[in-house]
Amino acid sequence: MTAFMEPFRIKSVEPIAFPTAAERRAALEAAGYNLFKIDADQITIDLLTDSGTGAMSAAQWSALLSGDESYAGARSFRRFESVVRDLTGFAEVLPVHQGRAAERLVLSALLKPGQASVSNTHFDTTRAHVELAGGKAVDLPAPDGGNIDLVRLRASFATEDVACVVLTVTNNGLGGKPVLMENIRATRAICDEFGVPLTLDAARFAENAYLITELEPEFTGHSPRKVAELMFRSADIIWASLKKDGIANIGGLVALNDPDLAARCRLELIAYEGFPTYGGLAGRDLDALAQGLLEVTEPSYLRYRAESARWFGEALRAVGMPVVEPVGLHAVYIDAGELLPGRNLPANALLAELYLEGGIRASELGTLAFGRVDPAGGPDIPSARELVRFCLPRRVYTRSHLEYVVEAAAAVVKRAEAIPGYRIVHQDPVMRHFTARLAPML
Template identity: 35%
Template sequence: MDGQVKFFGGAAFPLEMHKVRIVQKLTLVSVEERVAAIREAGSNTFLLKNDKVFLDMLTDSGVNAMSDRQLAAMMTADDSYAGSMSFERLRTVTQDIFGKPFLLPVHQGRAAENILASALVGKGGVVPMNYHFTTTRAHIERNGGSVVELFLPEALNLDSTDPFKGNMDTAALDALLKREAGNVPFVRMEAGTNLIGGQPWSLENLERTSEICRRHGAPLVLDASLLADNLYFIKTREAAQRGATIREITRRIADLCDIVYFSARKLGCARGGAILTADRALFERMQPLIPLFEGFLTYGGMSVREIEAMAVGLEETMDFDMIRHGPEFISFMADELDARGVPVVKPAGGLGCHLNARAFLPHVPQNRYTAGALAAAVFIAGGVRGMERGTLSEERNEDGSERLADAELLRLALPRRVFTMSQVKYAVDRIHWLFENRNLVGGLEWTEEPKILRFFSGRLKAVGDWQDRLAAKFREDFGDSL
């Protein structure tokens, strides 16, 4: 395997293939200040002020470390409103990597979802996918469509060691496309199913999915935001692809899809996004919406400096040493927690280490937001900010009842090349302590609940005084320590 490193002493941990040249100071506040901060934030980690956060594991979106080459490229940007050569350089890179000549720039991934849904989804349209993402479903439903998830049973078995839990159920897809002939605007595959632990699909599964889509005349759309992690897993877990380069696997994936879109805040370590296709008809349906929603066709709402950084970042994503960093750090963290009995999603996927909140807090029911309560508790325990991926991230049913999530996860994102090994070990230590004191943690209830994407800005409060009791136990066990 490419550059596998073994240690003479027998230890096993990932080796960083980069050096740190610019640093940013962090602050670790007291547990009492952490309790006050989480209360001020309405027990919603999205609303925490970052000066109270020690390790920000909320997301990898827009917070991956940029390379020296990306920063240098930003200084060469062509700041023209129209006809920018920065855009031309990005188009050259995307066509070389993905083989698709038509490029539509957007300011981030959910903007791409808006363009796709607005152009292609109509009332009653059905969009099959391997698993939904929050904003994707919201855009599809806003345009009158609905989402049908076609995942395999192993996808929701958080303890299963199946290497490709993100696979599409191709038999179910074939049946749906027959049943809904003419009513499916596109089929969506998400690289690294975000809401069930960043679990990948295999190239073999994508090949079967593509063949079925083409036989039924349904465009196959790839959300490639987490493609870097999926590429790593294809190369390391799929025997038939171990001899292929990352660039070769990427082109094969792109050739199987009619549209590829992504958030460059994840793929490429910049801040922007893009929609790519080789299909002129699909391109012409989407193109008029870019000036309407995003900006002119050669910047799409992005700074041209970010366009230059994206072009370099996409090229760097073809480097195995670059893409291995995230999954290997995540795997290390998950293995360390698992060794201490802490329930995690297995096997470790991409984007972050995922805690199984229902197994961590079996006494906290889903309608008290199990994963949200765990997110607040982890912050109190160590100043570590994670993201709830469970019922809190869902939206209510039309009758007002809760749409209980398939899984209650706390995602602890590990942005590429950001955290050190000692910081990961610190997070493991504080989560281990919390697990030993998990019976102190209670649930949450709403105080302010938005109707759409409530997890971003809604406010909750603890049911009872469990946050104070958890802080008191921390002080009892750690004394004056932070």
């Protein structure tokens, strides 16, 4: 059979809110046209992020009940540590409350002021932590939008004081495309040549591994688990938000082999997160994460996730949305600049219309998130792409929910010519897209 379906049954449900058109307009205006600032009870379908929004399995809920809440050396940590060591091959395992805490630990330890972190694409929090450490975030994506550009990576060592290379797997900033094993291995060789550590931002490691099995003939027929193990063993350090491929609502990790670097990170961990065997998490969270890391590489789950995302992308394309190809697993990306040419902040404009049409919340990965403020006081330096990301929370929405989104998208496409651009009314100096206030340019 060629039909796909969810490889699970639903045992618990949560009601969905259906605010009226008037309520949606009032909520959007009150939020300064920033969907981050709209309360969840005013959202019908929430595709803002796949981070911490997934549905846990029966086995994960059972694991919560066996959580050991001892302050130090808890049984739950030992289970988590064992699962991570087996998956990654790293001896040193540090739990943290989420991915940005892991980024801060590693990047503050690796970077000195003026040094560069070079990446296929730093995501928003990664870039922020590089800059907060006094470093420079250099993005060198390959034309495919997933891999790092190896020619420019090698050249960067002649122009930058490179402290580390970061591969974001998958490349969340440019469409959720994978970093292929061939590229990981070649990056590893360049890092060895110049004596810098290779780090993986591994929030979506299982999805990256699954795409490798589809795209690289060497790995045809391999299990996603085995490919993930090879990915991890190609790196010196990994960090991850486990709110994605840990399939849980909170948690993250740092894993590495260097005992000296681990000791420095551990001191920071104690100061900011908690004792090293809980890292800001409850014991029950560690147990749920350990179980999630076992479940996430199941081929049937990853196949369902891939086929769902591709169907959704095809349906959006059919109603006129310019979908970024190829579609990955965790999200479908729309080129808002193509749909709304000539508009200021077109991704924000598209987001506002989707919310007004159907109470749908997605996220902006364009100039508001990735553009740069001109230090000389001129206009913003725009992002290379003006993307809207429809993230797919794990095991949450069915095809019927996504059909509702497609219907709303079709209505927005029909009135695209009348959609205004947006301007920034207020912005903060760091992570401005979380808190900015906007207004339509009427």
